[in-house]
Amino acid sequence: MISFLRIFAYLGIAKQMKTVWATLDRAKTDLFTFLVGVGIIVLGFSVLGHFLYGSRLDEWHNLASSMSSLLRFALGDADYDRMASVRPQLTPFYFVAYTAIVFLVALNLIIGIISEAFDETYDEIATSDRWKGTVVSIQEDI
Numbered sequence: 810m811i812s813f814l815r816i817f818a819y820l821g822i823a824k825q826m827k828t829v830w831a832t833l834d835r836a837k838t839d840l841f842t843f844l845v846g847v848g849i850i851v852l853g854f855s856v857l858g859h860f861l862y863g864s865r866l867d868e869w870h871n872l873a874s875s876m877s878s879l880l881r882f883a884l885g886d887a888d889y890d891r892m893a894s895v896r897p898q899l900t901p902f903y904f905v906a907y908t909a910i911v912f913l914v915a916l917n918l919i920i921g922i923i924s925e926a927f928d929e930t931y932d933e934i935a936t937s938d939r940w941k942g943t944v945v946s947i948q949e950d951i
Contacts, residue, residue, distance in 0.1 A: 828930060836926035843922060847915045854907050855879055861903065865895045882907065 833840075855875040862869035868878045868888070881887065882904075893900040 828927075828934060831934070832923065832927045832930045835930055836922050839922045839926070840919065843915075843918060847911065850910060850915075851876070851879060854903075854911075857903070861896050861899060862892055866891060879907065883912065 855872060858869050858879060859872055859875040863871070863875065866888075867874070869875045878887075887904070889900070889904060892904070896903075
């Protein structure tokens with residue numbers, strides 16, 4: 810484990826990797842706050858899925874399996890037909906709402922948070938490297 814963590818320290822040597830790490834460091838508080846909010850939303854959908862399908866479908870019988878079923882939606886492993894056979898009126902709304910909120914909105918917001926942090930980091934690095942072009946070198950005079 811320690812050797813695995815040391816790899817990350819060595820990855821910081823390259824300028825491009827320093828930019829990546831600085832970007833993630835700058836975005837960490839916003840990402841953490843946002844991921845807590847998304848976690849609460851996923852937990853709410855998990856509880857709702859447990860109440861809707863838990864009495865009839867094994868993959869929704871407790872909170873942990875409901876959470877697992879929701880996370881498998883990202884892999885395309887949703888058994889929509891079985892869910893629709895239990896609650897045909899509510900399943901389309903449940904499925905579309907979860908997919909829209911978690912996959913479309915949340916992932917786009919994560920990308921936006923990281924992009925904003927990258928812009929700030931890139932501007933900071935560009936500003937800190939600008940002095941190198943204005944310094945007079947001794948070799949230029951020779």
